[in-house]
Amino acid sequence: MSILIVDDLPDTRLLLKTFLEGDASSGEVLTAASALDAFQYLGMDCPAEVATPVDMILMDISMPDLDGIEACRWIKSMNGARDIPIIMVTAHSEVWSLEEAFLAGAMDYITKPVNKVELRARVRSGQALKREVDRRKLSYINDLETKNRELELAYLANTQIMSTITHELNTPLASIIGYLDRLIGQQESVGPLNERQQNYAQSARINCSLLKVMIDDLLDMSRIETATLDLTPVAFGAGCQYGAKRCGMDGATTASVKVLAQTEVAQTRARWFVPRSWTSK
Amino acid sequence: MTQPNTYVNSGKFFVYVDPKIEDIMPLFLQHRREDLESIVVALEQADFETIETLGHGMNGSGGGFGFDGITEIGGSMEQAAIDRDVVMVKKQIECLSVYLERVEVILLRLTKKG
Numbered sequence: 001m002s003i004l005i006v007d008d009l010p011d012t013r014l015l016l017k018t019f020l021e022g023d024a025s026s027g028e029v030l031t032a033a034s035a036l037d038a039f040q041y042l043g044m045d046c047p048a049e050v051a052t053p054v055d056m057i058l059m060d061i062s063m064p065d066l067d068g069i070e071a072c073r074w075i076k077s078m079n080g081a082r083d084i085p086i087i088m089v090t091a092h093s094e095v096w097s098l099e100e101a102f103l104a105g106a107m108d109y110i111t112k113p114v115n116k117v118e119l120r121a122r123v124r125s126g127q128a129l130k131r132e133v134d135r136r137k138l139s140y141i142n143d144l145e146t147k148n149r150e151l152e153l154a155y156l157a158n159t160q161i162m163s164t165i166t167h168e169l170n171t172p173l174a175s176i177i178g179y180l181d182r183l184i185g186q187q188e189s190v191g192p193l194n195e196r197q198q199n200y201a202q203s204a205r206i207n208c209s210l211l212k213v214m215i216d217d218l219l220d221m222s223r224i225e226t227a228t229l230d231l232t233p234v235a236f237g238a239g240c241q242y243g244a245k246r247c248g249m250d251g252a253t254t255a256s257v258k259v260l261a262q263t264e265v266a267q268t269r270a271r272w273f274v275p276r277s278w279t280s281k
Numbered sequence: 282m283t284q285p286n287t288y289v290n291s292g293k294f295f296v297y298v299d300p301k302i303e304d305i306m307p308l309f310l311q312h313r314r315e316d317l318e319s320i321v322v323a324l325e326q327a328d329f330e331t332i333e334t335l336g337h338g339m340n341g342s343g344g345g346f347g348f349d350g351i352t353e354i355g356g357s358m359e360q361a362a363i364d365r366d367v368v369m370v371k372k373q374i375e376c377l378s379v380y381l382e383r384v385e386v387i388l389l390r391l392t393k394k395g
Binding site for chain 2 (some may be wrong): 009010011012014015018019022091113114115116128239
């Protein structure tokens with residue numbers, strides 16, 4: 001673990017560093033003469049740079065330019081640094097400011113002049129807290145990654161099942177449509193139909209067509225989700241006839257697109273992604 | 282507030298310090314002598330802000346090195362500067378000067394019994 005001491009007085013930095021370096025559990029001890037120098041360690045001025053890993057901060061309150069409380073507030077607002085425990089180091093005359101320091105995110109404080117035993121005890125507490133926070137964060141991240149993987153697998157399985165089902169439905173449906181076409185269009189070979197039979201056959205043919213369109217759409221959706229279908233962006237506005245003509249969609253699909261344009265898109269122009277196979281018609 | 286007689290009228294006095302800071306303690310005392318000179322100059326210029334800052338620093342650091350007297354004098358100096366009390370600042374200057382002149386440092390070394 002590493003500890004960063006932030007104090008504008010060189011003697012205080014030296015004293016704290018000496019006390020902490022004598023304690024085996026302290027790890028590396030870094031020093032900064034100002035809050036701005038501390039920010040450089042934490043990578044707050046150059047996020048792209050590799051920041052020095054800091055596990056705990058001992059922050060003096062009274063410093064020129066930026067005081068310790070404001071620095072604490074800044075550090076606690078940074079994504080990569082907000083979990084670092086900060087212990088304020090304060091003179092007796094500044095104890096009144098501790099409430100503000102705790103509101104800024106400080107976890108503890110030590111009064112000056114610093115007592116070595118107290119300093120080490122407070123630092124060990126802070127380090128124990130940091131280790132526990134890190135352990136819980138890692139556990140939480142691992143749980144999330146596991147759940148994400150499970151969800152991805154479940155989603156993939158679901159998509160594959162949908163694809164299989166719709167594909168399996170298409171085959172007998174095509175056969176039904178074929179037989180209905182033969183029944184309606186080839187009466188000289190299968191025999192004439194009376195008017196009622198004609199109506200029923202045509203009604204069945206239309207409904208089968210609608211069902212086929214829905215199954216084709218489901219198949220396209222599963223191909224889109226598995227990235228096996230290329231998409232071409234097509235712009236269309238509230239006047240969706242343009243969109244329908246470009247897509248070459250049949251009457252049923254045109255109707256559904258028209259409803260979409262009027263209710264969901266309203267007055268704005270929308271980009272409707274359609275499968276490439278539609279635009280080739 | 283530190284009374285000038287505490288140090289002015291005393292002889293040598295001893296301060297026991299942690300051996301771990303043996304190497305950095307002389308530097309600390311040197312810095313306090315430099316602070317003393319800075320305070321004298323600041324007082325001539327009525328720069329109470331500098332005196333307050335230096336007093337605050339001594340107040341916070343002295344005891345950590347084992348020099349409780351410097352903490353005490355520093356606190357008094359800081360308050361005197363806040364109050365713009367020239368007389369008290371001068372008295373604290375005298376205290377600090379005497380303290381730095383007469384302090385004797387003894388390193389505490391722990392020994393096992395038996």
